Amino acid sequence: MDDHAATARSRAQAIIEANLYMVLGTADEAGTPWVSPVYFAVVDYREFLWVSAPEARHSQNLGVRPEVSLVVFDSSVAIGQGQGVYMSAVAEELVGDDAEQGIEVFSQRSLAHGGVAWEILDVLPPARHRLYRATARDHFVLDDRDRRVPVRLDRTTRQ
Secondary structure, three states: OOHHHHHHHHHHHHHHHHOOEEEEEEEOOOOOEEEEEEEOEEEOOOEEEEEEOOOOHHHHHHHHOOEEEEEEEOOOOOOOOOOEEEEEEEEEEOOHHHHHHHHHHHHHHHHHOOOOOOOHHHHOOOOOOEEEEEEEEEEEEEOOOOOEEEEOOOOOOEO
16 A cells, blocks of 8 residues: 555544544435435444434435435544545334344443433334444545545544
8 A cells, every 4th residue: 555545544634533523425315415414323434324213304314315424523623624524325214133232232321422322222112212323335535636545444443
């Protein structure tokens, strides 16, 4: 791996690890876009987990169009200093064993950031929320000239 690729990979990993929210881009069946900020947990820089109400617009959109886009970035930096990780992904509501494993990861991150513990019953009917996962197909960062650079991330770290 060359130095530029290693730098891009390190930058992407650091951005994902340092931030609490991602922007989730969905579209309805007519293609009308909708974006939502969601608190997330991540597995191996590839699987992004969040909880939402099933009647939320972005949750409804996933039922008809599972293809999504994700952006993780720090909005608190000065103008011109922002960096982000851009991803295309496929999203789904988690059920069964996937939901049980996912809510454990989500709960651990929530507790680490001063949030509440989550249990499987918190994301099953008739609870208010469901657990969702977006699996990233690709990751990109911008280089120093604002050109999109593909990043291959290690898939060995839980956050």
